[in-house]
Amino acid sequence: MKSTPVDAALRAIESGLVVSCQAAAGNPLRGPHHMAAMAQAAAAAGATGIRAEGADDVAAVKAATGLPVIGIRKTGDPGVFITPTYADAESVVAAGASIVATDGTARPRPDGGDLATLIEQVHDRLGVPVMADVDSVEAGRYAHECGADLLASTLSGYTGPGAVPDAPDIALVAALVAATPLPVVAEGRIRAPEEARAAFAAGAFAVVVGTAITNPMEITRRFVTALDLPEGAT
Numbered sequence: 205m206k207s208t209p210v211d212a213a214l215r216a217i218e219s220g221l222v223v224s225c226q227a228a229a230g231n232p233l234r235g236p237h238h239m240a241a242m243a244q245a246a247a248a249a250g251a252t253g254i255r256a257e258g259a260d261d262v263a264a265v266k267a268a269t270g271l272p273v274i275g276i277r278k279t280g281d282p283g284v285f286i287t288p289t290y291a292d293a294e295s296v297v298a299a300g301a302s303i304v305a306t307d308g309t310a311r312p313r314p315d316g317g318d319l320a321t322l323i324e325q326v327h328d329r330l331g332v333p334v335m336a337d338v339d340s341v342e343a344g345r346y347a348h349e350c351g352a353d354l355l356a357s358t359l360s361g362y363t364g365p366g367a368v369p370d371a372p373d374i375a376l377v378a379a380l381v382a383a384t385p386l387p388v389v390a391e392g393r394i395r396a397p398e399e400a401r402a403a404f405a406a407g408a409f410a411v412v413v414g415t416a417i418t419n420p421m422e423i424t425r426r427f428v429t430a431l432d433l434p435e436g437a438t
Contacts, residue, residue, distance in 0.1 A: 210333040210353055213302040214387060216272040217410045220252025221400070222389070224414030225265060231421055236264035242418050244268050255391075255412055259299035266300030274335060274412075275301025281314040286337055286358075288313045290325045297330045305356065308336025308347035309363065320350035327351070335389065339363045341379045348384040354409065355380050356389040369393070374402050381407035 223246035227234035233242070239261045243254045247269040255274040256265045262275045275296030279285045287293050287306040297304060304326055308319060323334045336347030337358035344355045357380065360373035372393045380388045390403030391412035400411045415422045 209302075209331050213272055213333050214354065214409075216302070217253040217274075217389075218387075219404075220410055221250065222253040222255055222274060222410055222412040223251045223417050224255040224391075224412055225261070225418050226255070226257045226414060227419070231419070233418075233420075236260045240264035240268035243271070246417065247271055252410070253302075255305065255414070256301075259295045262296050262299040262301050272302035273300060274303045274305050275299065276305045279314065284309070284311050284313045288322075289315045289317065290322055290329075293322065293326050293334075294330060297326075297332055301332065303333050303335055303353075304330070305335040305337055305358070307359065308338040308350075308352060308355065309340075309343045309359065310346050311363070318350075319347065319352075323351040337391075338380070340376070341383045344380045344383055344386075344388075348386055352386065354387040354389060355384065356391045356412065358389075358391040358412075360392055362392075372399050372403065374399070374406050377403055377408050378406040 225239045225242045239256060243265040253272045253274060254265050256262045257276050257278050262273050266273050276287045277292040277296055279288060284307040287304060293304045326334050333353035335354045335356050336352035337356045338344045338347055339359035347355055357373055357376045360376050361368045377388055377390045387409035389410045389412055390408040394400055394411060394413050395416040403411050
């Protein structure tokens with residue numbers, strides 16, 4: 205049977221570590237040059253893929269590493285802001301993304317569109333797989349019905365009214381594996397190899413780690429907080 209672009213993209217990250225190289229506004233590492241260097245370091249250490257935000261970063265990361273890139277575009281919209289529209293998806297695929305990740309929940313999208321239509325457009329016009337970032341088993345089932353190629357636990361803890369938990373949601377990974385036939389990517393608050401191993405043991409298809417590898421600002425902040433250092437300590 206002839207391999208499809210979807211098959212090839214998924215095989216490339218299967219059973220591997222995908223490193224999320226993103227820097228928000230205010231982070232000195234923000235920008236394609238720094239993100240490409242961060243991705244190169246991750247690739248040299250054995251990462252099988254990179255998750256990157258925005259066309260400029262996607263293009264720089266792809267050129268620097270040659271690894272498959274899970275491309276996203278974050279908008280300033282409240283609610284659904286991870287690659288909410290076809291135009292967002294098109295921009296990161298044109299830049300070199302092998303997989304498009306999008307908010308996979310049933311929440312209203314800023315352009316009034318729906319997930320099923322977006323996935324159909326990405327498949328038909330761009331020919332790449334769609335990873336649905338979800339927050340629950342219900343959202344995972346919904347994304348599956350809409351035609352997603354794989355699921356990710358990315359949004360667990362980020363869509364509700366309560367505080368964001370500190371630990372990764374390994375239970376959701378296991379529940380998504382049981383609920384649909386789709387590959388499930390573990391993503392969100394994974395900070396230690398032991399947590400990544402637990403995600404694979406729960407049935408994860410791949411694991412995404414971001415902050416713990418690529419955000420020295422947050423890593424430093426966690427140390428400073430844990431050590432209860434006095435203000436201005438060096």
